[in-house]
Amino acid sequence: MRFSVRIQDAVKRYGDFYAVNHITLDIEGGEFFTLLGPSGCGKTTLLRMIAGFNEIDGGDIRFGDRRMNDIPPHRRNTGMVFQNYAIFPHLSVADNVAYGLHARSIPAEERTQRTREALALMHIENLADRMPSQLSGGQQQRVALARAIVIRPDVLLMDEPLSNLDAKLRLAMRTNIRGIQKELGITTVYVTHDQEEALAISDRIAVMRDGNVMQVGTPRTVYMHPANAFVADFIGTSNFLAGTVHEASFDVMGRLSFAGGLAGGYRGEVKVSVRPEEVRLTSPEDSSLHGTVKRVTYLGTNEEYEIVLEGGETLLAKVYRTRDVQPYAVGDSVGVSFARDALTLYTPDGKEALS
Numbered sequence: 001m002r003f004s005v006r007i008q009d010a011v012k013r014y015g016d017f018y019a020v021n022h023i024t025l026d027i028e029g030g031e032f033f034t035l036l037g038p039s040g041c042g043k044t045t046l047l048r049m050i051a052g053f054n055e056i057d058g059g060d061i062r063f064g065d066r067r068m069n070d071i072p073p074h075r076r077n078t079g080m081v082f083q084n085y086a087i088f089p090h091l092s093v094a095d096n097v098a099y100g101l102h103a104r105s106i107p108a109e110e111r112t113q114r115t116r117e118a119l120a121l122m123h124i125e126n127l128a129d130r131m132p133s134q135l136s137g138g139q140q141q142r143v144a145l146a147r148a149i150v151i152r153p154d155v156l157l158m159d160e161p162l163s164n165l166d167a168k169l170r171l172a173m174r175t176n177i178r179g180i181q182k183e184l185g186i187t188t189v190y191v192t193h194d195q196e197e198a199l200a201i202s203d204r205i206a207v208m209r210d211g212n213v214m215q216v217g218t219p220r221t222v223y224m225h226p227a228n229a230f231v232a233d234f235i236g237t238s239n240f241l242a243g244t245v246h247e248a249s250f251d252v253m254g255r256l257s258f259a260g261g262l263a264g265g266y267r268g269e270v271k272v273s274v275r276p277e278e279v280r281l282t283s284p285e286d287s288s289l290h291g292t293v294k295r296v297t298y299l300g301t302n303e304e305y306e307i308v309l310e311g312g313e314t315l316l317a318k319v320y321r322t323r324d325v326q327p328y329a330v331g332d333s334v335g336v337s338f339a340r341d342a343l344t345l346y347t348p349d350g351k352e353a354l355s
């Protein structure tokens with residue numbers, strides 16, 4: 001049975017402060033769903049409400065059809081994995097993993113069998129008899145994961161589980177977590193502030209800010225079609241430029257003109273975003289928008305250019321080089337242009353996407 005998690009109008013208040021401000025989310029059974037946002041946006045608070053560690057001040061949380069608001073944490077059948085592993089230091093790896101099975105009075109034979117399976121799934125069978133102090137951080141996190149899944153939870157909850165691991169291990173573990181989650185089909189809610197990790201691991205992402213949800217969508221949707229300027233800026237990198245919408249066209253910086261007005265008849269000033277990888281650099285005579293290269297950063301697979309436009313605005317451009325592309329140097333004059341599809345238009349305050 002794959003349980004959906006339905007969060008309806010959920011509220012968590014500390015005094016006058018809304019850590020979770022009337023949030024509604026529908027997480028499908030078997031889905032890998034990520035709460036993503038900057039520090040303090042309320043993602044841990046919401047995760048702890050799902051787990052039952054934080055009381056709910058308003059709204060409902062349901063697993064399937066069952067209302068969970070008043071069910072204590074140990075009766076919700078969730079598996080939890082934390083940033084700091086939180087495994088028991090005085091128990092061996094196997095005993096750590098078997099702990100939840102003891103608590104559920106699973107008979108000894110089945111306990112041994114299921115513990116062995118969970119260890120195998122995490123590729124740590126060989127560590128069964130070690131103590132936690134004899135393990136690396138990555139191995140400890142595998143133990144924590146094995147312990148969470150061995151109980152066959154209805155919902156798996158993970159709070160920044162990879163933050164304490166080094167960059168290479170983080171990449172390997174996220175592939176591993178994603179693979180196991182899909183294999184077992186456990187509905188998973190995952191908290192991270194790392195947008196790249198969220199894009200890589202999730203079926204869908206809720207982007208949060210100040211206790212509110214800014215956008216819910218697949219990784220591709222939130223990256224390609226951000227609902228507002230905050231999402232465009234938080235997920236990946238975006239350049240923001242001034243534009244104006246006319247009757248049947250719009251311009252960027254008064255220099256580049258694009259045919260077609262906006263649906264709904266919007267006219268006037270807009271904020272325009274464009275990703276660095278969508279900025280095209282040309283020779284100055286090939287575009288009516290010009291700038292000067294201020295900084296070049298070599299990043300192996302690509303080069304990042306900081307361009308200062310004529311009006312003083314700064315623009316980041318990312319260029320994936322093939323061997324025969326001549327790089328630009330600091331001080332070079334360049335032309336700048338964009339494809340229409342690469343531009344997203346927002347209201348001037350950035351709060352709402354218009355296209």
Ligand code: ATP
Binds near residue numbers: 037041043044193
């Ligand atoms: P981080 O990535 O830094 O963990 P987060 O998005 O998980 O951030 P939360 O831990 O959910 O953020 O906190 C949300 C807000 O609620 C923060 O402003 C925090 O200071 C506040 N908060 C959390 N717990 C309490 C508490 N017990 N009393 C008062 N305020 C709290």
